Amino acid sequence: MQRLVIAIRYLTILLFVFFHPGSASTFLRAQTPSKPYENSHFVKVDSATFHYRIFNDSLEHPRGHVLLVHGFAGSTFCWRNNINTLVKAGYLVVAIDLPGFGYSDRNLSVNQSHSGRAKLIWAMLAKIEGSTTIKWNIIGHSMGAGAIEAMALMNPDRVQTVILVDGMIFIRNHNLKGAFVTMSKMKGTNQILVSLAKSNIISYGSMERLMKGVYGRPLDSAEMQGYMEPLYIEGSAASVINIYANAGEIRHLHADGLMDLPVLVIWGKKDHTIYPKSGRKLKKNVPTISLKIIPAAAHAPMETHPEIFNKLLLEFLNAHN
Numbered sequence: 001m002q003r004l005v006i007a008i009r010y011l012t013i014l015l016f017v018f019f020h021p022g023s024a025s026t027f028l029r030a031q032t033p034s035k036p037y038e039n040s041h042f043v044k045v046d047s048a049t050f051h052y053r054i055f056n057d058s059l060e061h062p063r064g065h066v067l068l069v070h071g072f073a074g075s076t077f078c079w080r081n082n083i084n085t086l087v088k089a090g091y092l093v094v095a096i097d098l099p100g101f102g103y104s105d106r107n108l109s110v111n112q113s114h115s116g117r118a119k120l121i122w123a124m125l126a127k128i129e130g131s132t133t134i135k136w137n138i139i140g141h142s143m144g145a146g147a148i149e150a151m152a153l154m155n156p157d158r159v160q161t162v163i164l165v166d167g168m169i170f171i172r173n174h175n176l177k178g179a180f181v182t183m184s185k186m187k188g189t190n191q192i193l194v195s196l197a198k199s200n201i202i203s204y205g206s207m208e209r210l211m212k213g214v215y216g217r218p219l220d221s222a223e224m225q226g227y228m229e230p231l232y233i234e235g236s237a238a239s240v241i242n243i244y245a246n247a248g249e250i251r252h253l254h255a256d257g258l259m260d261l262p263v264l265v266i267w268g269k270k271d272h273t274i275y276p277k278s279g280r281k282l283k284k285n286v287p288t289i290s291l292k293i294i295p296a297a298a299h300a301p302m303e304t305h306p307e308i309f310n311k312l313l314l315e316f317l318n319a320h321n
Helices: 002-019 083-088 114-129 143-154 179-185 187-201 204-215 221-231 236-245 255-260 277-285 306-320
Strands: 040-045 048-055 064-069 091-097 136-141 159-165 263-268 290-294
Touching: 040 114, 048 083, 048 114, 064 114, 064 143, 083 091, 083 306, 091 114, 114 143, 136 143, 136 306, 143 159, 143 255, 159 306, 179 187, 179 236, 187 236, 204 221, 255 277, 263 277, 263 306, 277 290, 290 306
Parallel strands: 064 091, 064 136, 136 159, 159 263, 263 290
Antiparallel strands: 040 048, 048 091
């Protein structure tokens, strides 16, 4: 039920963006650049090609291994205010773009459920590290938090710590249901929804309104550019719809499996995208987790309040690495 409610909230945002007056714009087609960042890499796992960035990979003995997973419409750009702090503290850091977002490919055959993403990410980490024994500190924001929660539950022996940030988290990972999900799976209506997304959601004005709610303030031009550049890649609109059309869970999971892991949950008190009560509900079901609320933050505290966020993050990581 919790995931359904959150999905409906996302749907409401999407419909607002789709049909808000004056939001239409020409969809700018672009291709994924061969080197989006100096430290960009690409790796193919099953049907998905991941874009990822690695930091501190020259360290012979890193303090720990950290994985960063962004949320809806995001990319590795979302962690720009946190990576240097982790690097200076001696951690090896891998930031990824989820399939369908950032500079990863737009293959619509990829399963976009929490457990589906988790399986792919674990396979990706094993491929780039050449090992299945390294323990990871896994950090996820919003939609990405659901993926890393699933990662922890599916493979707890590979997890050092779990950090969930304003997340689409779950007690049980039920499949999405509802009229919009049904329509997104039907060929005719799917094409209509993708067409609407092409002409509306991938527009500067629409994303500006959406991200103002996420940040709790207007974005500056550099912040907007960081979000918009990957969204202009051909296939982004279809990937947004694919979140609903191809998201059947491949494994049923329950949050009580987090009981034996160090888990930190960070939430913005002013988050109106996914309300803090979701974090409190998880804390009630898994009493061992640590829940921290950042009073002035909205849905993206790692971007808007990095000093407070990084302090909480490092204190937790250093205590367990």
